[in-house]
Amino acid sequence: MKKGLFAAALGCALFSVNSQADTIAGVYAGAQAWQTDTSGGFADSSSMADFNFSDETNTSLYIAFEHPLPLVPNIKVGHTTLDNNGTTTLDANFTFDGELYTANSEVDTVIELDATDLILYYELFDNDLISFDVGLNAKYIDGAFFVEDTDSDTQSSGDFTGVVPMVYSKVQVGLPFTGLAAYAEGSYLSFDDHELSDYQVAVTYSFIESIAIDMTVQVGYRNVTVDIEDLDDIYADMEFDGVFAGLELHF
Numbered sequence: 001m002k003k004g005l006f007a008a009a010l011g012c013a014l015f016s017v018n019s020q021a022d023t024i025a026g027v028y029a030g031a032q033a034w035q036t037d038t039s040g041g042f043a044d045s046s047s048m049a050d051f052n053f054s055d056e057t058n059t060s061l062y063i064a065f066e067h068p069l070p071l072v073p074n075i076k077v078g079h080t081t082l083d084n085n086g087t088t089t090l091d092a093n094f095t096f097d098g099e100l101y102t103a104n105s106e107v108d109t110v111i112e113l114d115a116t117d118l119i120l121y122y123e124l125f126d127n128d129l130i131s132f133d134v135g136l137n138a139k140y141i142d143g144a145f146f147v148e149d150t151d152s153d154t155q156s157s158g159d160f161t162g163v164v165p166m167v168y169s170k171v172q173v174g175l176p177f178t179g180l181a182a183y184a185e186g187s188y189l190s191f192d193d194h195e196l197s198d199y200q201v202a203v204t205y206s207f208i209e210s211i212a213i214d215m216t217v218q219v220g221y222r223n224v225t226v227d228i229e230d231l232d233d234i235y236a237d238m239e240f241d242g243v244f245a246g247l248e249l250h251f
Helices: 002-019
Strands: 028-042 057-068 074-082 083-089 094-096 099-101 107-124 130-149 155-175 180-191 194-211 214-231 234-250
Touching: 028 083, 028 094, 057 094, 057 107, 057 155, 057 234, 074 180, 099 130, 107 155, 130 234, 155 194, 155 234
Parallel strands: none
Antiparallel strands: 028 057, 028 234, 057 074, 074 107, 083 107, 094 099, 107 130, 130 155, 155 180, 180 194, 194 214, 214 234
C-alpha cells in the first residue's frame, strides 16, 4: 500500500514539473559576438608569468532542443572561441616547453583556445514570468599556447585537451507583454587544483514573435576563468571577460 502511494505521489510530482515545461518541441539557435578582455598567464610549471593581451572579438554559437518528454533531459550544444595575442616585457625569467626566456626580454604570446559545451538539463519551471534550468555540462577544452622572443627568435609551444564535467544552471525572468527579459546562466567546477567557471548575464528583447519563429536580441556580460594545474603539462590561470551582443532564433 505504501509503495503504491509513493508511486502515485512520484507520478504526480513528475507531471507537475513537466506541465510547466514546453508543451511542444522547440529549437533555439543563437550567435554572439564577444569583446574579450584577457588577463593572466601560463607556463609548463607552477611558476607562471603574467602576460599582456590585446582586446579581441570572439564568437559563441549554440543550439538547444527542448521537448515535453518526462525524465528525458533537454540538450544544448555550444562552441566558443577564446583566441588572443599580445606582447609583454618579462619581469622575471620564464620557461615554457623547455625554453628559457630571461627577465626584461620582450615576448609575443598567442592563445588559441576553443571550448565546446554539451549540456543536458531539465526545466524545473517554464512560464512567462520565470524559468529555471539545472543540469550537467561536459565542457571540452582544446587549447594551444605559443611564445616567441622578439629579439632571439626563440620559440616554444604547448597544447592541452580535456573534458571537464561542470554543474549547469540558468534563471530567466520576464516582463509579460513587453518582450523584455533578463537571464543569468553559468557552469562551474572546482576539483583538486582545477577551477573553471563560465557565466553570463544579459538583458533580452524579443522583437518578433510569431507562430513560425521568434527573434530575440541579447546584450550582456560574460566571464570565463580557467585555472588548471598540470593538464597535459600545462599550468594556466587566466580570465576572459567582456560585453557581448547576440541574436537568438526560436523555431
